[in-house]
Amino acid sequence: MIEARGITVRYGDRLVLDRYDFFAPEEGLTFLSGPSGEGKTTLLRVLAGLLSPETGQVSLPGRPVILFQEDRLFPGLSVWRQVEAVLPKGRREEAGCWLELAELTQAAHLLPGELSGGMARRASLARALALEGEVCLLDEPFAGVDLDRAKRVLERIRLLGKPVILTGHIPELAALCDRTVEL
Ligand SMILES: Nc1ncnc2c1ncn2[C@@H]1O[C@H](COP(=O)(O)OP(=O)(O)OP(=O)(O)O)[C@@H](O)[C@H]1O
Numbered sequence: 001m002i003e004a005r006g007i008t009v010r011y012g013d014r015l016v017l018d019r020y021d022f023f024a025p026e027e028g029l030t031f032l033s034g035p036s037g038e039g040k041t042t043l044l045r046v047l048a049g050l051l052s053p054e055t056g057q058v059s060l061p062g063r064p065v066i067l068f069q070e071d072r073l074f075p076g077l078s079v080w081r082q083v084e085a086v087l088p089k090g091r092r093e094e095a096g097c098w099l100e101l102a103e104l105t106q107a108a109h110l111l112p113g114e115l116s117g118g119m120a121r122r123a124s125l126a127r128a129l130a131l132e133g134e135v136c137l138l139d140e141p142f143a144g145v146d147l148d149r150a151k152r153v154l155e156r157i158r159l160l161g162k163p164v165i166l167t168g169h170i171p172e173l174a175a176l177c178d179r180t181v182e183l
Pocket residue numbers: 011012014016034035036037038039040041042043069
């Protein structure tokens with residue numbers, strides 16, 4: 001079980017999570033939805049261990065990886081090298097599989113400045129997945145990605161067989177997930 005119990009997070013005077021409980025099974029796709037500013041990113045950061053809550057505890061079945069809401073691509077590296085850079089030596093060819101998953105094979109040689117918003121998002125996603133965490137925390141993985149492509153990529157992510165928690169605002173993508181948690 002993926003659990004966050006009694007989580008309180010405050011930024012200055014703004015109480016974002018107030019003894020909030022979150023549970024998700026160790027399998028499948030969990031869609032975390034809710035209005036903008038409700039605390040989805042905050043909750044993912046708490047789950048990833050990047051933000052210490054004022055109260056509460058987190059328990060995960062394994063090592064998390066997080067796809068940040070902003071792309072954070074390495075400047076000056078091609079799409080291929082973005083992914084290759086996070087793979088262990090001797091397994092660098094696997095970059096091709098992650099690019100294929102994200103439908104970026106044709107864009108492998110492009111630099112960050114040459115990518116559309118949706119391509120940059122998918123490059124960031126490919127790199128995060130290549131880190132092979134045991135729990136995938138994906139903050140708006142399909143922002144700027146056309147819906148048909150997003151659906152195909154999401155189905156491939158499902159086949160990885162890992163628990164995935166993703167945020168977003170697109171009902172058609174929520175419908176493809178195993179469950180939705182409304183924040
Ligand atoms: N570092 C910060 N300092 C101050 N306030 C913050 C900080 N990070 C987030 N907030 C505030 O906390 C609230 C929740 O933000 P968060 O990014 O978690 O929401 P969200 O649900 O992910 O929103 P969105 O759907 O727009 O990405 C917002 O009101 C935001 O302004």
